[in-house]
Amino acid sequence: KNEVEQSPQNLTAQEGEFITINCSYSVGISALHWLQQHPGGGIVSLFMLSSGKKKHGRLIATINIQEKHSSLHITASHPRDSAVYICAARVRGSQGNLIFGKGTKLSVKP
Amino acid sequence: AAGVIQSPRHLIKEKRETATLKCYPIPRHDTVYWYQQGPGQDPQFLISFYEKMQSDKGSIPDRFSAQQFSDYHSELNMSSLELGDSALYFCASSLAKAGGGYNEQFFGPGTRLTVL
Numbered sequence: 001k002n003e004v005e006q007s008p009q010n011l012t013a014q015e016g017e018f019i020t021i022n023c024s025y026s027v028g029i030s031a032l033h034w035l036q037q038h039p040g041g042g043i044v045s046l047f048m049l050s051s052g053k054k055k056h057g058r059l060i061a062t063i064n065i066q067e068k069h070s071s072l073h074i075t076a077s078h079p080r081d082s083a084v085y086i087c088a089a090r091v092r093g094s095q096g097n098l099i100f101g102k103g104t105k106l107s108v109k110p
Numbered sequence: 111a112a113g114v115i116q117s118p119r120h121l122i123k124e125k126r127e128t129a130t131l132k133c134y135p136i137p138r139h140d141t142v143y144w145y146q147q148g149p150g151q152d153p154q155f156l157i158s159f160y161e162k163m164q165s166d167k168g169s170i171p172d173r174f175s176a177q178q179f180s181d182y183h184s185e186l187n188m189s190s191l192e193l194g195d196s197a198l199y200f201c202a203s204s205l206a207k208a209g210g211g212y213n214e215q216f217f218g219p220g221t222r223l224t225v226l
Contacts, residue, residue, distance in 0.1 A: 041198050043217040095166035097143055097155040
């Protein structure tokens with residue numbers, strides 16, 4: 001069992017839809033990252049969370065430490081949101097390196 | 111704002127050759143992480159440095175070595191390259207918090223290494 005698991009693995013949505021990507025982890029963490037990776041390969045950091053909720057534009061990330069679960073929401077999705085979204089955990093007590101989930105491939109159709 | 115710079119962006123090598131990948135962190139960032147992402151795989155942590163000292167080690171093969179220099183840039187040296195080393199190699203940088211703890215990591219664009 002992976003220490004960081006994401007669902008769904010693949011997601012297809014119509015433009016304008018509300019999207020949720022889930023992440024569960026089995027280790028103690030000091031922070032959780034949501035990352036975006038486009039087909040060219042570059043990784044962009046979207047959020048770093050240790051508690052509660054963060055919002056940036058149409059993106060919202062939440063985390064429930066007790067349940068070891070985080071969600072990434074995209075409101076009013078757009079084809080340019082199409083990318084792989086990766087959840088990555090910073091394990092408590094580590095030197096800051098990340099353990100990555102397998103990613104969720106999102107495709108938003110116009 | 112300045113971002114993490116990696117060079118080269120693409121590299122093609124033959125088996126058994128050596129390769130050196132470079133990473134230039136965001137100015138004033140003191141911590142560098144290296145990750146390897148194989149085709150269709152999630153990134154795996156290789157090694158990290160804080161203030162020029164190795165801070166953690168992941169699944170880095172013995173054929174690879176790395177260091178962080180006085181200007182905080184880092185180099186990943188890969189020898190006796192194998193076909194399985196073909197991957198996207200990411201560098202990320204962050205600024206360590208006073209008293210311990212870590213800030214957000216910012217990723218470079220990656221170096222795509224192809225071993226033929």
